[in-house]
Amino acid sequence: MRRFLMKGNDAIGEGAILAGCRHFFGYPITPQSEVAHYLAKRLPEVGGLFMQAESELASINLVFGAACAGARVMTASSSPGVSLMQEGLSFLAGSELPCVLVNIMRGGPGLGNIGPSQGDYFQATRGGGHGDYYTIVLAPNSVQEILDIMKKAFDLSDMYRMPVVVMADGIMGQMMEPVVIDEEKSVEIPPRPWATIGRDYHEDRNEINSLFVVLEEMEEVNLRLLHKYEEIRAKETLCEEYMLNDAEVALVAFGTVSRICRAVVDKAREQGIRAGLIRPITLWPFPYDVISRAAKSAQCLLAVEMNMGQMFEDVEIGAKGRVPVYHYGRLGGMVPLAKDILEELKKVSERGGTGR
Amino acid sequence: MHEEIYIAGIGGQGTLSMGQMLALAATSENKEVSYVPFYGPEKRGGFANCGVTISDHPISSPIISEPSVLVVMNNLSLKNYEDSVIPGGIIILNSSMVDLGVKRSDVRVISIQASEEAEQLGDVRVTNSIILGALIELTGVVSAGAVEQSLEQILPARNLDMIPINLKALERGSELARNYKKAWSNLS
Amino acid sequence: MKKITARPYSLRDVPFHYCPGCMHGIAHRLVAEVIDELGVSGRTIGISSVGCSVFAKHYFNVDMIQAAHGRAPAVATGVKRVLPDRVLFTYQGDGDLAAIGIGDFIHTASRGEKITTIFVNNTVYGMTGGQMAPTTLIGQVTKTTPFGRSVEINGNPIRVCELIAPVEGVAYVERVSLHNPKEIIKAKKAIKRAFEMQLNGIGFSLVEALSACPTNLGLSPLEAIKWMEEKMIPFYPLGVYKSPAGVV
Numbered sequence: 001m002r003r004f005l006m007k008g009n010d011a012i013g014e015g016a017i018l019a020g021c022r023h024f025f026g027y028p029i030t031p032q033s034e035v036a037h038y039l040a041k042r043l044p045e046v047g048g049l050f051m052q053a054e055s056e057l058a059s060i061n062l063v064f065g066a067a068c069a070g071a072r073v074m075t076a077s078s079s080p081g082v083s084l085m086q087e088g089l090s091f092l093a094g095s096e097l098p099c100v101l102v103n104i105m106r107g108g109p110g111l112g113n114i115g116p117s118q119g120d121y122f123q124a125t126r127g128g129g130h131g132d133y134y135t136i137v138l139a140p141n142s143v144q145e146i147l148d149i150m151k152k153a154f155d156l157s158d159m160y161r162m163p164v165v166v167m168a169d170g171i172m173g174q175m176m177e178p179v180v181i182d183e184e185k186s187v188e189i190p191p192r193p194w195a196t197i198g199r200d201y202h203e204d205r206n207e208i209n210s211l212f213v214v215l216e217e218m219e220e221v222n223l224r225l226l227h228k229y230e231e232i233r234a235k236e237t238l239c240e241e242y243m244l245n246d247a248e249v250a251l252v253a254f255g256t257v258s259r260i261c262r263a264v265v266d267k268a269r270e271q272g273i274r275a276g277l278i279r280p281i282t283l284w285p286f287p288y289d290v291i292s293r294a295a296k297s298a299q300c301l302l303a304v305e306m307n308m309g310q311m312f313e314d315v316e317i318g319a320k321g322r323v324p325v326y327h328y329g330r331l332g333g334m335v336p337l338a339k340d341i342l343e344e345l346k347k348v349s350e351r352g353g354t355g356r
Numbered sequence: 357m358h359e360e361i362y363i364a365g366i367g368g369q370g371t372l373s374m375g376q377m378l379a380l381a382a383t384s385e386n387k388e389v390s391y392v393p394f395y396g397p398e399k400r401g402g403f404a405n406c407g408v409t410i411s412d413h414p415i416s417s418p419i420i421s422e423p424s425v426l427v428v429m430n431n432l433s434l435k436n437y438e439d440s441v442i443p444g445g446i447i448i449l450n451s452s453m454v455d456l457g458v459k460r461s462d463v464r465v466i467s468i469q470a471s472e473e474a475e476q477l478g479d480v481r482v483t484n485s486i487i488l489g490a491l492i493e494l495t496g497v498v499s500a501g502a503v504e505q506s507l508e509q510i511l512p513a514r515n516l517d518m519i520p521i522n523l524k525a526l527e528r529g530s531e532l533a534r535n536y537k538k539a540w541s542n543l544s
Numbered sequence: 545m546k547k548i549t550a551r552p553y554s555l556r557d558v559p560f561h562y563c564p565g566c567m568h569g570i571a572h573r574l575v576a577e578v579i580d581e582l583g584v585s586g587r588t589i590g591i592s593s594v595g596c597s598v599f600a601k602h603y604f605n606v607d608m609i610q611a612a613h614g615r616a617p618a619v620a621t622g623v624k625r626v627l628p629d630r631v632l633f634t635y636q637g638d639g640d641l642a643a644i645g646i647g648d649f650i651h652t653a654s655r656g657e658k659i660t661t662i663f664v665n666n667t668v669y670g671m672t673g674g675q676m677a678p679t680t681l682i683g684q685v686t687k688t689t690p691f692g693r694s695v696e697i698n699g700n701p702i703r704v705c706e707l708i709a710p711v712e713g714v715a716y717v718e719r720v721s722l723h724n725p726k727e728i729i730k731a732k733k734a735i736k737r738a739f740e741m742q743l744n745g746i747g748f749s750l751v752e753a754l755s756a757c758p759t760n761l762g763l764s765p766l767e768a769i770k771w772m773e774e775k776m777i778p779f780y781p782l783g784v785y786k787s788p789a790g791v792v
Contacts, residue, residue, distance in 0.1 A: 005376075005383040005391075023626060049625055053618070054651040061615035061648070065622020068589075068609050069630075073622075091612045114397065175418055176376065176391040178383040196607035196623070198630050200586030207601055209610040256419070263417035337421040 003180045009173040011143045012102055012166070013038035015150025016074055020187035021100070022048030023073040025062035027055055027081060030114045031170035032104040035076040056081040060088030060101075067097040068208050070195035072154055076102035079120050080111060082128075089163055090129030093225070094210030096194075098157035100150070101135075102166045104173045107333030115333015116169035116256060121310035124165050125284040132222055134229050136164040136236065137283040139254040143177035149281075151187075156236065158190050160228055167283065169306070171256045171335065232285055239287035240279040243269065247276025249349045250294040252315050253304040254280050257336060261304055264341045273349050283311070291318025299352040302326045304341055306334070324351070357387075358411040359497045360420045364437055365429025367395065367404040369453075370484030373510055374427070375406035377488060380509050381502035382410045390418035405433070410497050425495060427487055431456050448491055450483065466490060466536045473528055481518070482525035489529025494537065500526065552576035554585045556605045565758035565765025567722040568596060571664055572603055574732045575633065578739055579606065588631040589623055591616040593640035596670040600635045614645025617652035620659045631742060632659040639669050642678040642702050649708070656713030656747040660738045663704060663750060666757040667776060674760035678702045681779055686760070701779065705752050709785035709792070715747030717785040721754040723772045727782070737787075746788060754780055 006014070012035045016024070024039045026032075036052070043050040053059040059075045066073040077085060082103045092099060105120045107113040124137045136156050140146045149166060157164040196206045212218035240258075243265055244250060253261040258279040268275035278294060278301075280287050291314075294301060300323050303312040309327040316325045328344040330336040361378065365371040372393050382389035390409045396402025407420035426441045427448045428434045434449070434456050441447055443462040452471030468490055474483040492498055503526060507519050551557060554576035560569045579585050585606055592600035594613035601608040611619040616634035624632045641649050641663050652659070668686055669675040675688040679701050683692040693701075709717045716738050720731035731753055738749035754776055756768035763771055784792050 003383065003386070005380050005389070025622065051625065054647060057615065058618045058648055058651065061612060061618035062622040062625070064611070064615070065591075065609070065619035065624075066626045067622070068619065069623040069626035071626040073626075087612055088615070095610075171392055171419070174393050176379050176389075177415075177418070178389060196589050196609050197627055198587035198589060198607055199605075205605060206607045207610075208608075209601055211598055211601075211610055259415075260417040260419050266416060335419055338417055338419070339421060 001180055001182055003178050005176050006143055006147070006179045007034070007173075008143050008146050008168065008175045009034035009104075010038045011146040011179060012076065012150060012173075013042055014181070015147040016100070016154070017042060017046055017048070018147070018181070018185070018187070019072065019151040019154040020189050021072040021074050021154060022046065023066045023071045024048070024050050024075065025053050025059045025066070025073070026075045026077065027053050027059050029078045029081045031106060031173055032076050032078040032081070032102070034173065035102060035104070056084035057088070060085040060092075063099050064088055064092055064095075064097065067092065067099045068196045070192040070197055072158075072189055074100040074102065076104065078104045078106045079108050079117070082120060082123070086123070086129035089135065090127070090131050090133065091210055092163045093127070093129070093133035093135065094131060094221075095208050096161040097163070097208065098154075098161050099163050100153045100157055100166060101163055102168070105167060105169045113333045114170060116171045116306060116335055117333055118169065118255060118257065118306040118310070120167065121283065121305070121307060124167055125286065125314070133225060134284050135162060136160070136232060136285075138164065138166045139281060139283050140166070140168060140172070141255050141258045141279065143175060144179045146172065147179050147181070160232060162228070167255065169256055236282060237285045237287050237289075238281035239290045240281060241290065242277040242279070244276035244278060244294060245297070246274055247294070247297070248274045248299050248352070249345055250276045250278055250298040250301050251304055251341075251345065252278045252280070252291065252301055252311065254283060254311065257304050257306060260336060260338050261341060264338050264345060267338065267342055268345055273346065275345055275349075280311070286314045286318070288314070288318040291315055292320060295319040295322040298323060300324045300326060300348050302328060302345060302348050304336060305329045306336065307331065357497070358413065359409070359425060359495055360423045361408045361410070361425040361427070361491070361497070362405065362420050362423035362437060362440070363408070363427040363429075364403070364405040364433035367398070367401050369404070369429045370481070371404045371427070371429055372406050374484045374488050375408045377503055377506040377510055378408045378410065378498060380506035381498035384502050384505060385498055387411065387498070388413060388415050390415045392418050403433075425491065427491065429453055434458070446494060448487060448494075450487060452483075464540060466494065466533060468529065468532055470529070473532070474525060477521060477524055477528065479518070479521055482522050485522045485525035486529040486532075489526035490533035491529075493530040493533035500530065552580045554579040554588070554605050556603055558603065560603065561599060562596065563757075563759045565756060565768055566596070567666070567753070567755035568664060570722045570728060571662060571753050571755065572600065574728070574735050575635070575662055576604060577732060578736045579631075581736065582739055582743065584631045584743070587629070588633070591620045591632070591634040593634065593636040593645070595637040595640050597635050597637050597664060598671070614640050614643070615648055616640065616645065617648045617657070617659070617661065621652055621655070621657050624657060624659055628658075631739065633739070634659065634661045636661060636663055637670070638663070638665045638667065638677040638679040642704055646702075650711065653708050653748045653750070654711050654713045656715070658742045658745055658747065660742050660749045661751070662735065663752045664755050665704070665752055665780065666755040668757050668760045670757050670760055679704070679780075681775055703780060705750065705785040708750060713747055714750070714786055715741040716749040716787055719752040719754065719780060719782050719785065721772065721777060721782055723754070723756065723769045741788075754782075
């Protein structure tokens with residue numbers, strides 16, 4: 001066990017290596033490029049391959065190919081680049097291939113800016129590409145958690161044979177915090193009898209495919225995906241609760257913002273306001289049950305995000321109209337400040353259950 | 357112990373490496389620490405700030421909006437951040453670069469002609485180490501020894517010969533701060 | 545009785561869905577025969593593309609992957625970079641390779657990936673119902689060029705072999721035609737040479753096979769062959785464009 005200071009972007013790379021990932025294909029984009037810089041140096045040291053592609057389209061399809069070949073493989077990008085990868089993500093989902101995609105979100109829409117943002121929540125949690133599918137979406141909020149969640153991302157993607165998205169922002173990527181690495185831990189990568197590695201290397205003949213021209217066959221595939229998604233909803237939802245039991249106002253926030261909100265909860269409590277925090281760690285599946293429970297005990301919920309109110313809609317779904325759900329967001333790459341969130345919290349706590 | 361340190365200046369002044377040295381030192385002392393840099397899109401000469409939170413307890417927010425210590429390396433940063441410092445907090449000015457005065461009366465202010473001091477030591481590049489020496493002397497947030505050790509990790513291999521002069525600079529900053537400490541304790 | 549011909553082992557025993565007079569079936573068989581003759585069936589992975597040839601995934605008796613439109617070279621590269629000792633081929637039509645996928649194609653070629661691309665050019669989009677392809681000839685009528693392809697509106701047809709041959713990393717480029725037995729025999733030799741370039745680790749190899757789409761040309765299979773001889777081959781000259789000896 002070693003404890004040392006690490007940058008979030010490096011933790012993404014090192015976490016992937018600790019998870020047994022040996023293949024990375026990607027295209028530079030700020031503020032993600034440091035993940036690529038780290039892995040470009042580090043992967044060859046562990047016998048892996050880093051390859052810069054000519055575009056995000058190529059990147060995600062190189063990932064597709066490597067996944068077909070049975071590799072633990074990943075790519076990383078930032079919002080505009082992730083948009084370009086959505087077709088590939090749909091094909092990965094349709095072909096039931098495991099891989100990990102890291103999105104270091106930036107301000108948008110369009111070219112936007114390189115400031116921190118959570119504007120890709122809808123895209124990530126609603127599949128993102130065309131067709132009827134989901135990806136698991138993980139949102140770490142510390143460098144240690146980034147490091148650990150990469151392993152989880154690869155494990156989940158293998159277990160359910162589907163792409164897993166890890167979402168963070170430029171602050172998480174640039175942030176440095178101490179981490180503890182357990183280098184003794186060994187990695188077990190599950191066998192891949194379905195991989196297209198040549199007929200000599202497995203039983204029968206393998207075909208990786210997302211084309212099903214017979215409608216009944218396509219529906220069968222869709223149903224298989226649906227059952228998989230139901231199982232994930234039941235088993236894999238992750239959420240952290242902080243001071244929630246007696247909370248009158250429950251903040252809901254993920255990633256960077258959840259860190260700020262935790263400090264806000266402490267400050268509010270110092271001032272006699274019973275605040276609590278719900279932090280979804282899996283954005284899909286979303287912890288609706290925790291929201292639902294909070295909607296029974298608290299007087300109102302306040303979603304705090306770096307967007308116009310995207311996770312807010314999931315909080316509303318979870319609250320089922322029992323209590324008012326408010327939203328506070330900063331946009332355009334701006335980060336909500338603790339004192340402003342506290343102001344907002346005081347406002348909604350006065351309004352409480354009396355509606356907007 | 358819980359300090360929220362915000363270091364503000366422009367690229368090239370060593371603001372980010374100052375923050376990283378603090379973070380490395382805190383890590384080596386098994387303290388909790390978060391370091392977050394903020395900088396403009398310019399590759400050279402844009403603003404370059406960082407926030408470093410050091411604590412005995414797990415850190416909630418790594419984003420500092422009300423620092424207990426503000427380090428200011430240029431006029432604009434003083435204008436922008438003077439008001440954010442908590443009452444009773446500390447503002448450290450590199451007065452070689454900052455000619456504006458601090459208007460607040462509820463904070464402690466220390467002005468160091470850090471660039472001139474660095475030049476006298478023989479290299480203007482150790483300006484940030486002079487400021488850092490003062491900062492750790494005033495706050496005790498990490499030990500001088502831990503900061504000294506962090507030099508090896510932060511300096512690129514080609515600049516390892518800069519360690520002795522950086523050590524001198526840290527010591528000089530600390531010496532200058534001790535005078536302020538005495539003055540402050542006489543006041544209170 | 546002596547068996548003198550049989551279905552190649554690398555081709556599955558399922559009927560083709562291709563239209564009468566379509567030459568995909570011929571191209572499939574040639575590729576399968578070459579894979580058999582080189583003895584690499586068990587370590588070959590094929591990538592089918594989008595268009596009529598998407599069903600190649602169903603016909604080859606090797607491991608097959610169906611890629612997104614234009615992305616077969618990237619997918620093949622992904623597999624090859626994980627498993628360098630395997631044999632990779634992409635099977636792409638003119639829309640997939642020369643329109644939406646030309647970027648992936650050029651970069652894969654310039655990286656000198658050890659993969660083989662079989663490019664079937666029939667100057668028209670088949671599966672979507674007869675629209676203009678990047679290889680549609682000037683004046684050629686398609687569903688989206690009802691008055692004939694014009695340079696002003698649609699630009700010029702792309703000659704893929706001529707485009708890619710000078711690119712470093714490319715080991716072998718040949719254009720063949722599938723319109724008569726003599727050319728089919730030549731085509732098979734070209735495909736074999738292309739696979740050998742890969743097996744010998746020399747670089748990227750491409751065989752462009754000219755083919756007819758009678759359905760979308762609105763011609764009978766025989767008329768389509770005549771059309772190929774008169775219109776297509778003069779614009780797309782057959783021959784070797786690059787070999788290890790150099791650009792021809």
